[in-house]
Amino acid sequence: xxxxDFCPGLTRKAMxxxxxxxxxxxxxxxxxxxxILLSLAASQDWKAERSQDPFEKCMQDPDYEQLxxxxxxxxxxxxKPQRVIVVGAGVAGLVAAKVLSDAGHKVTVxxxxxxxxxxxxxxxxxxxxxxxxxxxxxxxxSHRILHKLCQRLGLNLTKFTQYDKNTWTEVHQVKLRNYVxxxxxxxxxxxxxxxxxxxxxxxxxxMALNQALKDLKALGCRKAMKKFERHxxxxxxxxxGNLSRPAVQLLGDVxxxxxxxxxxxxxxxxxxxxxxxRLQYSRIVGGWDLLPRALLSSLSGLVLLNAPVVAMTQGPHxxxxxxxxxxxxxxxxxxxxxxxxxxxxxxxxxxxxxSPPLPRHMQEALRRLHYVxxxxxxxxxxxxxxxxxxxxxxxxxxxxxxxxxxxxQPREGALLLAxxxxxxxxxxxxxxxREEALRLALDDVAAxxxxxxxxxxxxxGVVKRWAEDPHSQGGFVVQPPALWxxxxxxxxxxYGRIYFAGEHTAYPHGWVETAVKSALRAAIKINSRKGPxxxxxxxxxxxxxxxxxxxxLAKEEGSHPAAQGQFSLQHxxxxxxxx
Ligand SMILES: Cc1cc2nc3c(=O)[nH]c(=O)nc-3n(C[C@H](O)[C@H](O)[C@H](O)COP(=O)(O)OP(=O)(O)OC[C@H]3O[C@@H](n4cnc5c(N)ncnc54)[C@H](O)[C@@H]3O)c2cc1C
Numbered sequence: 001x002x003x004x005d006f007c008p009g010l011t012r013k014a015m016x017x018x019x020x021x022x023x024x025x026x027x028x029x030x031x032x033x034x035x036i037l038l039s040l041a042a043s044q045d046w047k048a049e050r051s052q053d054p055f056e057k058c059m060q061d062p063d064y065e066q067l068x069x070x071x072x073x074x075x076x077x078x079x080k081p082q083r084v085i086v087v088g089a090g091v092a093g094l095v096a097a098k099v100l101s102d103a104g105h106k107v108t109v110x111x112x113x114x115x116x117x118x119x120x121x122x123x124x125x126x127x128x129x130x131x132x133x134x135x136x137x138x139x140x141x142s143h144r145i146l147h148k149l150c151q152r153l154g155l156n157l158t159k160f161t162q163y164d165k166n167t168w169t170e171v172h173q174v175k176l177r178n179y180v181x182x183x184x185x186x187x188x189x190x191x192x193x194x195x196x197x198x199x200x201x202x203x204x205x206x207m208a209l210n211q212a213l214k215d216l217k218a219l220g221c222r223k224a225m226k227k228f229e230r231h232x233x234x235x236x237x238x239x240x241g242n243l244s245r246p247a248v249q250l251l252g253d254v255x256x257x258x259x260x261x262x263x264x265x266x267x268x269x270x271x272x273x274x275x276x277x278r279l280q281y282s283r284i285v286g287g288w289d290l291l292p293r294a295l296l297s298s299l300s301g302l303v304l305l306n307a308p309v310v311a312m313t314q315g316p317h318x319x320x321x322x323x324x325x326x327x328x329x330x331x332x333x334x335x336x337x338x339x340x341x342x343x344x345x346x347x348x349x350x351x352x353x354x355s356p357p358l359p360r361h362m363q364e365a366l367r368r369l370h371y372v373x374x375x376x377x378x379x380x381x382x383x384x385x386x387x388x389x390x391x392x393x394x395x396x397x398x399x400x401x402x403x404x405x406x407x408x409q410p411r412e413g414a415l416l417l418a419x420x421x422x423x424x425x426x427x428x429x430x431x432x433x434r435e436e437a438l439r440l441a442l443d444d445v446a447a448x449x450x451x452x453x454x455x456x457x458x459x460x461g462v463v464k465r466w467a468e469d470p471h472s473q474g475g476f477v478v479q480p481p482a483l484w485x486x487x488x489x490x491x492x493x494x495y496g497r498i499y500f501a502g503e504h505t506a507y508p509h510g511w512v513e514t515a516v517k518s519a520l521r522a523a524i525k526i527n528s529r530k531g532p533x534x535x536x537x538x539x540x541x542x543x544x545x546x547x548x549x550x551x552x553l554a555k556e557e558g559s560h561p562a563a564q565g566q567f568s569l570q571h572x573x574x575x576x577x578x579x
Contacts, residue, residue: 090118130413161393208241259423373467374475476510
């Protein structure tokens with residue numbers, strides 16, 4: 001209509017004016033729009049307010065904007081290409097490999113497993129086509145570096161529904177919708193103090209942070225965080241946080257904070273800055289494994305699968321990396337490189353023999369890394385029965401063994417994340433057979449949603465226990481109060497020609513973006529390393545291991561073990577599509 005020409009971009013749907021006649025004047029339409037604009041402005045205010053959150057400000061990485069630039073534009077092209085071996089094809093290894101190879105370095109990635117991605121692992125059901133994220137599943141809006149990386153790789157993101165008010169909380173045999181728990185948590189049977197009643201669990205948690213906020217203002221970030229490192233979350237909540245025991249128990253049961261009670265309070269603050277039902281999250285359309293896959297296909301370098309690194313020897317001019325090509329015979333091969341980037345998890349690094357040995361402070365820092373188990377159990381149903389209860393995503397909480405149940409969003413199928421547990425809670429599934437674990441999760445889903453779900457279960461499901469994964473040997477790092485608190489710096493400084501990256505080497509632990517940040521930092525350092533690259537040139541065969549030949553990656557392309565078919569060569573590409 002002519003009016004539409006005067007109001008470009010205003011569709012009837014956007015105005016919420018489905019019943020408005022077409023002849024409505026433009027001014028009237030604008031009036032309808034005002035409340036929408038006001039609420040939009042309010043949400044922007046809210047965002048601005050949040051970005052001023054003193055805790056968030058305190059935890060901001062000073063180099064965040066620099067890392068964002070690297071993920072956007074890449075590194076400066078090198079004039080002295082180096083031979084770099086990256087150990088591990090998780091997201092940290094692949095991101096570092098990509099930016100380094102784009103900058104002109106000769107990069108080879110060695111991966112112990114028979115797949116890439118590490119703790120990004122998407123299960124794809126062959127029959128239904130439904131997917132389940134066995135590892136990472138959501139990215140907070142604040143993770144701008146990860147968002148940018150996905151954008152650069154052409155990956156589409158969509159909303160991950162973290163909270164749906166119609167989901168359930170069931171504790172002590174009392175079952176309530178979460179919109180009720182938000183308003184009157186005391187209905188769950190916790191004897192809360194008067195000032196704690198009528199507050200949502202998140203608000204109770206925020207109330208407890210008041211003293212910490214005062215500390216932050218009085219002491220400044222560095223000193224306050226140092227103080228917070230010394231106490232557990234539990235000590236803080238009951239002590240300076242001044243919460244009643246029932247309130248703390250409520251937070252443990254409803255927000256799964258009990259798994260974090262023994263963390264240092266500083267670590268808990270970092271965890272909470274990324275994990276809250278109040279935050280907005282995204283996910284990758286089509287599955288998170290598209291991220292490592294996209295990195296792989298834009299990588300100009302070799303990625304060797306089934307190539308576990310077992311030893312490293314540093315000489316004055318290079319590093320010799322031994323891979324075990326055919327366990328259990330231990331048929332070792334040696335590859336040479338100018339520099340190595342080690343992105344394997346802490347327990348996996350501990351199994352690598354270093355010569356000369358890692359310095360004492362690094363060995364101690366490795367030993368102090370505290371990994372918690374994380375377990376996911378998916379059950380496949382014939383139909384998404386939760387929709388009949390008006391649940392369209394989000395999670396229910398239960399004090400039964402399954403603890404947290406996450407629902408697929410509409411049109412995402414009926415593969416239910418029937419249980420997500422971490423820390424001590426994951427012990428409920430340890431040692432069970434796959435069938436026993438599926439049955440245990442089914443019992444809990446049936447307890448929450450009724451016995452009919454047993455008939456709707458199609459008999460299939462997946463169990464992933466990360467503590468039992470031979471390559472990660474744990475879910476993620478969460479640190480209790482420690483004797484020394486300088487681990488972070490240890491990992492940022494290379495040990496000779498060996499650099500470190502991965503989720504455990506940066507903050508906040510347990511997030512994909514953290515692994516990406518650590519990879520970018522290491523790549524910047526490697527790219528700007530001063531030192532004669534030519535040191536290694538002209539050297540031929542070195543450092544054999546009993547009866548096995550060595551391989552110089554940069555120079556012996558033809559005799560590269562992959563070229564000889566001794567490894568399963570996942571991918572080689574020289575196309576550069578991004579950066
Ligand atoms: C259950 C679960 C849920 C999670 N949910 C989220 C989430 O929702 N959002 C989020 O952002 N993050 C989440 N995370 C965390 C996130 O998945 C990790 O922080 C991130 O994927 C770690 O990447 P990385 O490259 O540091 O380590 P990894 O992914 O572990 O990669 C290390 C690689 O090194 C390989 N390797 C090990 N030893 C050797 C060796 N000797 N030689 C060669 N290769 C070796 C391993 O096989 C692995 O591929 C979750 C993690 C888990 C376990």
